[in-house]
Amino acid sequence: MTEAITADGIRKRYGDVQAVDGVSLSVAVGEFYGLLGPNGAGKTTTLEILEGIREADEGRVELLGMSPWPRNAKLLPRIGVQFQASAFFNKLTARETIRTFASFYGIGPKAADTMLERVGLTESAGVLTDKMSGGQAQRLSIACALVHDPELVFLDEPTTGLDPQARRNLWDLLRDINAEGRTVVLTTHYLDEAEILCDRVSVMDHGKVLKTGAPATLVREIDDTVRIRVESGMLTADRARDLLTTAGATFSNLEDDGTTLALSTHAPGPVLSMLAEENALRGLEVRGATLEDVFLQLTGREYRA
């Protein structure tokens, strides 16, 4: 398979902080790839090094067979980049903004307007960008990244701060972009998003890639884990600890945040019967492993965005 991106042992240090600590990855052409991890995991810095905005202290990056650093004018028209913060010009409307970005690539206003329609912003075309809602700004930002028809698209947390409906709408758009044959690289701290969208994800923490694979494969590796939740306060702390002993499997974990008592276990049967005995089944929720459990297993910490 042709590789759209290969990165080998990239490192980046800011003062005392090792933001990226030896990341290697490869993304195939046409793949939807996710970089997953909590804030501060090093996703954005990794992405910026891939895009060619930052120079890595160490390591080698190739995009579409070319090095993104130093600035490579041949590569630039073939990649599209969307930033975390909306990088728009002052005092311009949505239409003026996308037409301006289009002009940088020699693309005319008609094609720019088509792109605006594509992301559903035709009706808000005359709105100043600083007056747009979060969802509209994100869609415009993505439209600006796509206006020159790039082969490789980088999206940095595109759904952060959006309401659930806007997120879902954006997911549809992102799936379409990928279905057209573009390679998409996305960073997110939403596990559900990565699970739904990505062909493959790399789970990052503390500047390192912990694990890479298809979300389903990663989940399957721990799929004998079952996650059980009940309302908290129905068991004393001692009883809860007994519960964990009863669960007694190779991997189990108990957390109580004051509203929910949650545990992951390889032996759901004994745990559930024990909870039933204690009459502590209120709010019961049982489900198979998700990426959250993968993260939990990899880092030993509950996933918190």
Added chain:
Amino acid sequence: MTATDQARTSPAADGGTEKANAFVGLSRVMLLGFVRDKGTLFFTLALPLMFLVLFGVLYKGGGTSHVKVAEVGQVKLLDQLKDQKDGPLSVLEITTFSDEESALTKVKKGELDGLVTEGPDGKLVLRFSQADQVKAGTVQGIMNSLVQTANQMASHATPAFTLDSTKVEDDSTKPIQYLTPGLLAYAVSMGAVYGASFTLVTWRKKRVLRRLRLAPISAGTIVGARVLVSVIVALAQTALFLAVAQLDYFGLKLTGNWWLVIPLVVCATLAFMSIGLVTGSLAKSEESANGINQLIILPMSFLGGAFIPLDFAPSWLQDVSRALPLRYLITPAKSVLSQGGGIADALPAMGILLGFTVVLSAVAWRFFNWDDA
């Protein structure tokens, strides 16, 4: 390329042959940013123009003042004068008083320069204050010449000596002649410094610079667009200032080589822009850029002669002004606009302004950053 690559619908393809240009696109963005920002419009156009109108009105009465005399009772000699407009009346202001005492008080206070009454037998009595020696001399001289002329005419003799006087070109500066280039230079410096520095700071803060870096456009395109827009703004300011200053009320008269102000303003705009590039590269936020810009523009304007003509400034101030680019716009602009100056006045200044541009741009390049992080 994979098969799916071919299948993908290209938005660019829909546009057909339609083309767009990054230089035009960027210039348009910057111009719209300028026109749509009320604050910028106010500080670069309205405020300097208000200064021009305000100072123009305030200084209008200035210049040579009249000699004021009180005429108490009927004075034949003075009454004759009132019919001839071009005579001594152009420097003499005559007020008629009926009460000698109050007129005398005014002379003593210095509000009037002299008091004239007619004595018996055609005798002209002048009483004057010694408070202002020049005026005391002037008022005596004028009155004396009035009497002499009248005597000579009464004698019907041909004068042995006559005086033939003609005006020479007036080299003295009327307020509007230094106000216009001074305040224009202030306006141009505000526009160009702020234009360059705010573009840098806001674009860096909003990550637009970073986005531009990822687009296949050269730094030259970005700088070129900014230069074009700043020059357009500066020339619009120039047109506006010259139009207002030439109104009858302010009375600026342009002389032959006034058009030289255009290349002068262009060179000055480049120099001021490079100041803005330095401050924009150093400042992290709009607020600090604003502070640094004011800290540069205001002293430069005062020391460079934007508000007060340098002609009367002490020599140390003249020396300081030579180190600031503003002077090299104001002084030659004053000369070419209304004092008949030519290329010889403008060219050296243009060279110096371009020198400032080169040095300051190099400094800006040294501190330039695409990102704040």
